[in-house]
Amino acid sequence: MKRTLLLGTRKGFIAYQFKNGNWKSENISFEGIPVSIAYVDPRTNTWWAALDHGHWGVKLHRSNDRGNTWEEVTAPSYPEGAEVKDGVPATTRYIWAMAHGGKKFPYRIWVGTDPGGLFVSEDNGNNFQLVISLWDHPTRKEGWFGGGRDQPGIHSIVVDPRNEERIHIGISCAGVFETTDSGKTWHIRNKGMWADFLPNPDAETGFDPHILIAANSNPDIMWQQNHCSIFRSSDAALSWEDVGQKGGTARFGFAIAVAEDDPDQAWVAPANSDMTRTAIKGALCICRTDDGGKTWKDQRKGLPQENCFDIVYRHALALSGDALAFGTTTGNLFFSPDRGENWQVLNNYLPMVYSVQFAD
Amino acid sequence: MPTVKFTYALKRFFPALKDVPAEGNSFPEIFRELDFHYPGLSKYVLDEQGSLRKHVNIFIDGKMINDRNKLTDPLSVNSEIYIMQALSGG
Numbered sequence: 001m002k003r004t005l006l007l008g009t010r011k012g013f014i015a016y017q018f019k020n021g022n023w024k025s026e027n028i029s030f031e032g033i034p035v036s037i038a039y040v041d042p043r044t045n046t047w048w049a050a051l052d053h054g055h056w057g058v059k060l061h062r063s064n065d066r067g068n069t070w071e072e073v074t075a076p077s078y079p080e081g082a083e084v085k086d087g088v089p090a091t092t093r094y095i096w097a098m099a100h101g102g103k104k105f106p107y108r109i110w111v112g113t114d115p116g117g118l119f120v121s122e123d124n125g126n127n128f129q130l131v132i133s134l135w136d137h138p139t140r141k142e143g144w145f146g147g148g149r150d151q152p153g154i155h156s157i158v159v160d161p162r163n164e165e166r167i168h169i170g171i172s173c174a175g176v177f178e179t180t181d182s183g184k185t186w187h188i189r190n191k192g193m194w195a196d197f198l199p200n201p202d203a204e205t206g207f208d209p210h211i212l213i214a215a216n217s218n219p220d221i222m223w224q225q226n227h228c229s230i231f232r233s234s235d236a237a238l239s240w241e242d243v244g245q246k247g248g249t250a251r252f253g254f255a256i257a258v259a260e261d262d263p264d265q266a267w268v269a270p271a272n273s274d275m276t277r278t279a280i281k282g283a284l285c286i287c288r289t290d291d292g293g294k295t296w297k298d299q300r301k302g303l304p305q306e307n308c309f310d311i312v313y314r315h316a317l318a319l320s321g322d323a324l325a326f327g328t329t330t331g332n333l334f335f336s337p338d339r340g341e342n343w344q345v346l347n348n349y350l351p352m353v354y355s356v357q358f359a360d
Numbered sequence: 361m362p363t364v365k366f367t368y369a370l371k372r373f374f375p376a377l378k379d380v381p382a383e384g385n386s387f388p389e390i391f392r393e394l395d396f397h398y399p400g401l402s403k404y405v406l407d408e409q410g411s412l413r414k415h416v417n418i419f420i421d422g423k424m425i426n427d428r429n430k431l432t433d434p435l436s437v438n439s440e441i442y443i444m445q446a447l448s449g450g
Contacts, residue, residue, distance in 0.1 A: 054415055055369070056405075072400065075403075078408055082409075092408065
């Protein structure tokens with residue numbers, strides 16, 4: 001298990017460190033400012049904080065000394081004249097995903113934004129450029145729309161460690177897109193997904209994968225917690241299979257995690273339907289499958305089982321080895337040392353938690 | 361030359377920020393000068409398309425500007441420009 005937890009919260013960047021058998025708060029930065037993503041680049045152990053100032057716009061900061069000092073870099077910005085739709089100027093409204101470019105591209109960093117632009121840096125974040133090929137994709141202006149946010153947003157960036165020019169992204173609402181040439185061309189990968197909110201069930205885009213991940217041990221196995229169910233792919237997103245629990249707990253939610261050593265073991269953090277977005281029956285539950293989504297079991301030991309309203313946002317469930325951690329919308333932070341069998345509370349008094357990630 | 365005054369809230373990000381006389385007859389010129397003294401300041405007030413951010417206001421001689429998109433409101437040499445944030449959030 002990695003021994004640091006980075007949290008992006010509604011009131012700042014928070015780091016916890018595991019020492020002498022306990023998690024202790026190590027760093028609080030940007031107090032009072034919403035941090036949409038707290039990200040660590042594991043290649044350099046650089047910490048990143050994506051800020052969502054209410055007044056002053058989206059900002060991006062990095063730290064090379066575990067948050068003791070931060071440097072602001074120029075946040076991704078849209079070129080002059082870029083439009084979300086005809087007559088609607090495009091500006092960076094939110095940073096919703098960060099991913100490093102892999103070993104082959106040691107200075108490459110990807111950033112996903114609302115209103116739907118993917119950005120890439122080739123110099124470790126000093127400068128970002130909009131990926132024009134995706135921005136100009138023929139489906140974007142008419143076939144993408146807001147889900148969770150007012151404008152379309154890229155919340156998932158999955159770089160294939162076997163071929164780091166191959167990237168899958170998740171867009172709410174558009175679906176899953178794949179490039180195999182570092183972003184020069186894009187292919188829609190929505191086959192097998194369904195979306196009961198769409199007027200046309202056969203639409204090419206408009207799907208709502210809340211979060212998209214790939215298994216470390218076999219990146220062809222991909223998982224997504226979708227707005228409509230849980231989907232799994234065994235062919236690197238060429239096709240998707242609905243593996244949600246029919247009539248059960250594991251269906252609607254935002255977050256998902258997959259075991260590092262087993263592509264068929266995954267966790268979700270279920271919530272009530274999209275009508276209420278609260279904990280199911282007032283009880284917090286994590287669900288785990290050990291068989292690729294054929295069956296799911298509830299993991300509740302140590303989690304509140306009454307008077308609970310918490311749900312878990314899409315970036316707020318993290319895994320490292322046998323350990324899991326998640327933060328909730330009502331500021332609770334939970335940790336499990338044993339793949340979700342037992343949970344312990346790390347804090348009940350945090351701000352709303354947007355993201356959780358393990359770091360060295 | 362116009363004088364530019366700032367909300368105290370911006371001093372968190374630009375600790376040396378002071379009221380400044382700004383050479384220039386238009387907002388683009390003034391923001392270029394402000395960026396020279398306080399690199400990056402204009403990006404806190406304006407978005408990348410040059411429009412005033414949603415929760416920021418600019419007053420010229422006590423009057424709120426009309427053109428938030430292109431900032432074409434006229435300035436005079438003695439204008440006092442005040443940049444403030446909306447009192448919102450929580």
